[in-house]
Amino acid sequence: MSWTYIEDLHRHEGESVTLKGWMYNKRDSKGLFFLILRDGTGLCQCVVNEEQVAPEAWAAAGAATQESALEVDGVVVRDERQVGGYEVQATAVRLLSPADDYPITPKEHGIEFLMNHRHLWLRSRRPWALMRLRNRVVMAIHHFFQERGFLQLDAPILTGNAVEGTTTLFALDYFGEPAYLTQSGQLYGEAMAMAFGRIYTFGPTFRAEKSKTRRHLTEFWMIEPEMAFYDLDMNMDLAEDFIVHIVQDVLQHAREELAVLGRDLAPLERVRKPFPRLTYSEAVDLLRSDATRQMLDERMEALRQEQAALEHERAENRAAYDRAKKWKKRQIDAREIEINQRIEEIEEMLRNLPQWQESARTFTWGDDFGGSDETVLTWHFDRPIIVHRYPAAVKAFYMKRDPEDDRLALGMDVLAPEGYGEIIGGGERATDLAFLEAQVREHGLPREAFEWYFDLRRYGSVPHSGFGLGLERTLTWLAGIKHLRETIPFPRMLGRLTP
Amino acid sequence: MSWTYIEDLHRHEGESVTLKGWMYNKRDSKGLFFLILRDGTGLCQCVVNEEQVAPEAWAAAGAATQESALEVDGVVVRDERQVGGYEVQATAVRLLSPADDYPITPKEHGIEFLMNHRHLWLRSRRPWALMRLRNRVVMAIHHFFQERGFLQLDAPILTGNAVEGTTTLFALDYFGEPAYLTQSGQLYGEAMAMAFGRIYTFGPTFRAEKSKTRRHLTEFWMIEPEMAFYDLDMNMDLAEDFIVHIVQDVLQHAREELAVLGRDLAPLERVRKPFPRLTYSEAVDLLRSDATRQMLDERMEALRQEQAALEHERAENRAAYDRAKKWKKRQIDAREIEINQRIEEIEEMLRNLPQWQESARTFTWGDDFGGSDETVLTWHFDRPIIVHRYPAAVKAFYMKRDPEDDRLALGMDVLAPEGYGEIIGGGERATDLAFLEAQVREHGLPREAFEWYFDLRRYGSVPHSGFGLGLERTLTWLAGIKHLRETIPFPRMLGRLTP
Known part of the structure; x- marks a missing residue:
């Protein structure tokens, strides 16, 4: 049986197609399921309307969990607001195989966990x-x-x-x-x-x-x-x-x-x-120059300012948290993760930069460039x-x-x-x-x-x-x-x- | 300095170009050298005329040995008879580096020697x-x-x-x-x-x-x-x-x-x-069939006839050898190498085919195909x-x-x-x-x-x-x-x- 890949949907506007893939995400509303299907070529929202599909299709949409394998028949509709620019109004949904407790969820996972599940x-x-x-x-x-x-x-x-x-x-x-x-x-x-x-x-x-x-x-x-x-x-x-x-x-x-x-x-x-194009000797001169010292000073100052701003935002968010609505709380939580990550990066940079500055200032002609020297050079x-x-x-x-x-x-x-x-x-x-x-x-x-x-x-x-x-x-x-x-x-x- | 690759000569008919490469072969005639240059993209004959080039160019052409590196300036002339369809009438030849006693010559080399010099x-x-x-x-x-x-x-x-x-x-x-x-x-x-x-x-x-x-x-x-x-x-x-x-x-x-x-x-x-498309079972039936036995009998008969013809040709060539001119002797020598190789192949095939025939006839359903079974199958x-x-x-x-x-x-x-x-x-x-x-x-x-x-x-x-x-x-x-x-x-x- 032939089917259509999500990346080719733009060639099938208004047509009936079959998609084959896995469930990436699902929302429901009264009498509607919004299934985001992934097939490796892209994502597509499939709208399942209880009144317009057979009971088996409605049940299949309901039973679909993250990464369950699905087939969806439906009509391709252009919709700029949707991921990929198209959505499919489902006429049938078939659950091919389930995926119970898929280990990778939208929540944060550590890198070792993700690498073990590569x-x-x-x-x-x-x-x-x-x-x-x-x-x-x-x-x-x-x-x-x-x-x-x-x-x-x-x-x-x-x-x-x-x-x-x-x-x-x-x-x-x-x-x-x-x-x-x-x-x-x-x-x-x-x-x-x-x-x-x-x-x-x-x-x-x-x-x-x-x-x-x-x-x-x-x-x-x-x-x-x-x-x-x-x-x-x-x-x-x-x-x-x-x-x-x-x-x-x-x-x-x-x-x-x-x-x-x-x-x-x-x-x-x-x-x-x-x-x-710089000769090695020109690059060494640049590394040891006042221009490099000053450029790194400016970078450090900019990082300190960014850090202060982030800490301020985080404090404000925390203060507002208790009074916030549920959706706003989710937003604040997500933003806090971002802020913390960036602050960690900044702190790491601020630990490193003084050493990099010193290493650049005292670089000896004849040595090979280290990773930090290359980084500093390219920042110019x-x-x-x-x-x-x-x-x-x-x-x-x-x-x-x-x-x-x-x-x-x-x-x-x-x-x-x-x-x-x-x-x-x-x-x-x-x-x-x-x-x-x-x-x-x-x-x-x-x-x-x-x-x-x-x-x-x-x-x-x-x-x-x-x-x-x-x-x-x-x-x-x-x-x-x-x-x-x-x-x-x-x-x-x-x-x-x-x- | 820019130059032209031999595979691009067709775009430069009538123009002056520079070729860079290695000498693949050389003939000389009075006042002329015919250098076959190779540059990795193809071969091209470069004609060096003593009266039309400087003495250094003439000397360079003379000194060039197999696989010496050369640069040749010259004019591109269309000539269907030449390898690649073009030749270059040299205006200058520069010897970049020599290659004394290049180990791979036009004569026969054993495969181990060639592999050692891959x-x-x-x-x-x-x-x-x-x-x-x-x-x-x-x-x-x-x-x-x-x-x-x-x-x-x-x-x-x-x-x-x-x-x-x-x-x-x-x-x-x-x-x-x-x-x-x-x-x-x-x-x-x-x-x-x-x-x-x-x-x-x-x-x-x-x-x-x-x-x-x-x-x-x-x-x-x-x-x-x-x-x-x-x-x-x-x-x-x-x-x-x-x-x-x-x-x-x-x-x-x-x-x-x-x-x-x-x-x-x-x-x-x-x-x-x-x-x-054959199922394995169909392939097994075909292997064990009379059709396979007969096909292999016919192949063996054809090989025996080919061998006899080659042996006859070889004997005739040998008989004519002593009276032959030098160029004809070279031709006979080259042909004898070909004939001997082919006879060796035929003898090997004639040793193998009866075994392959027997192995096909007695093939047991459930076994995997061997190389000879695959070969016999595809011959159909x-x-x-x-x-x-x-x-x-x-x-x-x-x-x-x-x-x-x-x-x-x-x-x-x-x-x-x-x-x-x-x-x-x-x-x-x-x-x-x-x-x-x-x-x-x-x-x-x-x-x-x-x-x-x-x-x-x-x-x-x-x-x-x-x-x-x-x-x-x-x-x-x-x-x-x-x-x-x-x-x-x-x-x-x-x-x-x-x-």
Whole structure:
């Protein structure tokens, strides 16, 4: 039997349709049930009128609990006030299966509880929006590269050598040989760029890092383009076009999802070319500058004012609570949760900012940027920035040195605005075989693991560049949320391997 | 500096362009070099005329060896006889880097040698065509599902429980807990279908099988759609549309790649709806039939005739060899390699076919089909076939039973024609919680690993179906090649973990 998806209702105005889905919410009024049905593509209100349906349909509507599976026949009516812009006036309701005591209710749940129920939590509105956004971004990435003639070619997940040391690798037994889960497809990407000109890999990567921060997952997806004959400037141009393309695509095609997430669109709308480009040294100067000290002072002052205003509002609400009507009490309760959350965030920021300010002021040339340094840097700008020409010592051994200053590597990072930090890391690759051999020796790496990689410099070596974009970090920024773990269907973190 | 890719030359007829790439082949004639350049997007002949270029350019062309990196400036001339349809009349040639003694030459190399040099072998014509085909098929898969409103959502690679036993799983240590690499994203796909309606996963999957056949990889890519409210028939319809879509896309957009692979297009052009659908019982009857015995007798007879003809041709060639001119000798040598390969294949087939015939004749209802049974079955048809309603005992525990015959599971496989066997396996999923709990008990599986999966039946269980397509098996068939290992950039097999 065929049916109609909620996202297609606009093509069936005035027609009779069948919807199949799950009950998301229900209100009743005398002789009426208002069922909000969800089918994965959207939500739709189905109005069931006791006088217009058979007794079985009325009973089915009455028996439907949250997440019960339902079929509803009815007529599609345009109604701007309704979620999705349409409602269905039911002519029949069939209860397919019940859902007694569905564990996720509209009340507050702790994050651990929700993560333990991730298989069900995905049905809620916010994960729905995030996963739809993820799909949209994945396809925007494919479109970007395919339109430019790149091939998607996969690097292997299982690798035979721990090329960058074993500390952050997951190891396994491969029929008696040691094997490791890939941390990056880059070296393979380089081989494929020499064969196909321009390629990108798109696959899962793994880091066995024992850190449990909101920017870490142990399993995450990376997109790594690699281009023969590209120098650092071309690489930065491509990264810039890439980010602009993704943001424009999302602004065009994921507005409903961004609205569900409460995303402020203004910062995304400001993401236009050109991105400010700073050398590492310029970035260090900016970090240590009076401008940074002052910017952070102003931020702290603004946060203190916001906190005072929130505390004032909370006190007023509490004072009014006892005399308030029932619906108003519910509103006050909901607002108190919001206020408390925001005050907690502000307090955390106010604890952190003085340390970040001090760390910026005393930053030493040659060190790598920490997360707070990246955040502080991006607060100076209204769009992503590119930082390039890092000290060679803090970057991977295979990066090309700056011909104008041998201390520097031709690496570049793209830092997302609004404090989200690094979403892209890349650079121009060293082409010189003797240099690479010396690097492997100096870093104490196993030479035999690199023999095949060295072949790329023995046989027709050319200038080439590439970068890696972390999918989940990018989504975290686009969605304007705090924690990476919500951007992947089933996150894997320290201590989190199920469901 | 900007340049032109060879695949874009048709837009630059009569213009001056710069090409960047690697030398694929070279001929010389008095005062002329004919360089075949490859840049990853195609091949192009560059004609260097000593009288029309500077001495440095002439010297560079002379010094260029196989896989040396080059830049060539020149004028684009249409020439149907040339590879790609265009040639470039060089005005300048710059040698970027040499490639001395490139290990892969036009002569025969053993497969182990080529696999050990996979990072370089990818530059050769056949891997080039196969990887371009792969990229094309990957995008055709995305288009198919996205156009129908499916979301791509990834199942996790690292899983906490060995839900189907540990014998074919790769295990690893996840911060002190045991973890396993996924064999299939299906159970997660089911959870996501209940949240999003229709989804597909597209990711690497792993099998620690100790078999080293041409149909096995330990790391391969699977596409697994899962659809709420789909029954078995809808599932088969979708699989059929899906295969037709992929084949049509490839026939439209990958003709050059198929030509390089020497693929006979006729069998692909016959892939049209409807696919023959056989129940397992019908397939068993067909296997055991006189028609199968006779079909295999005819195949053996045809092979014996082909072998005799080839042996005759080889003998004639050898007899003519001593008197032959040098170019003719080269031709005979090349042909002898082809003849020997084909005779080897025929001999292998003639050894196998009597066993396959016997195995088909004596096939017992209730057994699972082996590779040879699948091959024999598909030889009866000119397009893919769907076999459905298997004995429940040979299928996964979570399959729905046939309401009309409880011995049967509502599973279905799509078998590719030309003997390629299974490319899709799937079915309708059991919805009944008590049945699933009993299945888990009977199979001796750890119940706690399935608690979250059981939740999908506790809260709004609905009919649903899905299937998995093996990317590399599908490519092996589309390309018309023998071995899966050539369809993935860096294959992982028993004993093969590098490069």
